[in-house]
Amino acid sequence: xxxxxxxxxxxxxxxxxxxxxxKGNAQGAHISFASHELLFQTLTPAALEPYPCxxxxxxxxxx
Numbered sequence: 652x653x654x655x656x657x658x659x660x661x662x663x664x665x666x667x668x669x670x671x672x673x674k675g676n677a678q679g680a681h682i683s684f685a686s687h688e689l690l691f692q693t694l695t696p697a698a699l700e701p702y703p704c705x706x707x708x709x710x711x712x713x714x
Contacts, residue, residue: 655680657694659687 660668660683672678684690 657682659684659690
């Protein structure tokens with residue numbers, strides 16, 4: 652199973668990951684959003700239902 656990290660990141664954080672990846676440093680798979688509002692508009696609970704999810708800051712979200 653692969654892990655994809657979903658989260659809110661600033662432009663600077665995304666740029667730093669890009670530069671590190673360009674230099675050959677593994678970054679893992681990330682999907683970043685500009686705001687929490689945009690993340691939750693895009694990823695509704697129904698859309699996440701088929702996937703086992705864990706939330707780093709809080710309780711686990713497992714279907």
